Amino acid sequence: MPFGLRRDVLRPTDSSRADRVTYVELFFDLVFVFALTQLSAYLFEHQTPLGALEGAIMVLALWWTWVSTTWVTNWLDPVKLPVRGAVVALAFVALVMSISVAESFGDRAWAFAVAYVVLQLGRTGFIVFAMWRHDRRTALDFTCLLIWTAAGSVLWIVGALLPLPAQLPFWAAALGVEYLGTRLGFPVPGIGRVRLERWDLSGQHIAERSALFVLIALGEGLLVTGFAFVDLDITVPATTAMVIAFVSAAAMWWVYFDHGERIGSEAIEAADAPGRLVRTAYTYVHLLVIAGIVLTSVGDKELLKHPAEQSVSAVVTVLGGPFLFLVGTLCFRRLLEHRWVAPHLAGILGLLGVAAVSPVLTPLAVGGASTAVLVAVAAMETVDRVRRGRRSGG
Numbered sequence: 001m002p003f004g005l006r007r008d009v010l011r012p013t014d015s016s017r018a019d020r021v022t023y024v025e026l027f028f029d030l031v032f033v034f035a036l037t038q039l040s041a042y043l044f045e046h047q048t049p050l051g052a053l054e055g056a057i058m059v060l061a062l063w064w065t066w067v068s069t070t071w072v073t074n075w076l077d078p079v080k081l082p083v084r085g086a087v088v089a090l091a092f093v094a095l096v097m098s099i100s101v102a103e104s105f106g107d108r109a110w111a112f113a114v115a116y117v118v119l120q121l122g123r124t125g126f127i128v129f130a131m132w133r134h135d136r137r138t139a140l141d142f143t144c145l146l147i148w149t150a151a152g153s154v155l156w157i158v159g160a161l162l163p164l165p166a167q168l169p170f171w172a173a174a175l176g177v178e179y180l181g182t183r184l185g186f187p188v189p190g191i192g193r194v195r196l197e198r199w200d201l202s203g204q205h206i207a208e209r210s211a212l213f214v215l216i217a218l219g220e221g222l223l224v225t226g227f228a229f230v231d232l233d234i235t236v237p238a239t240t241a242m243v244i245a246f247v248s249a250a251a252m253w254w255v256y257f258d259h260g261e262r263i264g265s266e267a268i269e270a271a272d273a274p275g276r277l278v279r280t281a282y283t284y285v286h287l288l289v290i291a292g293i294v295l296t297s298v299g300d301k302e303l304l305k306h307p308a309e310q311s312v313s314a315v316v317t318v319l320g321g322p323f324l325f326l327v328g329t330l331c332f333r334r335l336l337e338h339r340w341v342a343p344h345l346a347g348i349l350g351l352l353g354v355a356a357v358s359p360v361l362t363p364l365a366v367g368g369a370s371t372a373v374l375v376a377v378a379a380m381e382t383v384d385r386v387r388r389g390r391r392s393g394g
Helices: 023-045 049-075 083-100 110-129 136-161 164-184 203-230 238-269 272-303 313-335 342-360 361-388
Strands: none
Touching: 023 049, 023 083, 023 203, 023 272, 049 083, 049 110, 049 164, 049 203, 049 272, 110 136, 110 164, 136 164, 136 238, 203 238, 203 272, 203 342, 238 272, 238 313, 272 313, 272 361, 313 342, 313 361, 342 361
16 A cells, blocks of 8 residues: 555645644643653652753753644644644653653552653654655655654663663663754654754744743742642741742743744744754753743752752752853754854853852842842833834833
């Protein structure tokens, strides 16, 4: 039988569905609320250098599965039944993977690795099958990606079967294969390499999907904070920590959505090579934004549980999250606007200043100071936007 899906399930380019985020994509995203909650809990319980490395592996893996699926639904139309069914099936596999996050470097390493491999290979194999008859050149591009993904999958499975000391380097190598492949264009002898400048992507869809994931990450932080607060007695330190958590989340939302989110789709649509811009801005740089939000939720929980117990790990979690977030948004805006945004630079310097005096402060004071920095960045961003005559994206 001829290979490939007979029905054309590519996104239409001449209708409103070309850029629209569909409800089944949002359903897929719901799974990652739980995944990020599990990840935050893991990072809070493992505040050691080894725990940080393991947490970094988990952040990279979860982000890679989500952003890769976003690229696929940018090509395929989730409204059509074969694609909708595939997205729902991928959501179930992602749920299995999410359930395994807390024990991914323990008893459920095999479950996490198998779910990750099935999700990655299944999704990429499906898009090759779906596009083979209708867009052979892009199908060959994803065939190259599939071959590289299969190579990385071997490392995931082998790492899960080995003792714990060997697991982390194997999984790090597996992620390295996939991320490096993206950078090199997944070269395969006899097929060639992926040339992103040929890809005609929907900037509005990519930007909106990424913005929604930022909202998911912010919501996960509030969820973690809320659950931690209800388990405590209502005291002044606990209430203060909760307020700090909310204000910092609101400030992060303001920084990202007041201006930066909207210009993403505009920059992609205007770019000569939109695929290359999307890869850098939304595959790589957005990882810093998401990692910063996740680490901030860990810091919020630290303030609730240990508001007066100063330690290196407390400073790292409380300040590290906002720092990564601002570095990510700074680089994001630099890519899109070709300028260094002064409020973000000032915020990064402000956080470094708080870190310098943190030995004489309580964690609660450090959290309050870092939140004040985020609020100041949001305010300066708004003033700068108004002066430049740009409208709000929120």
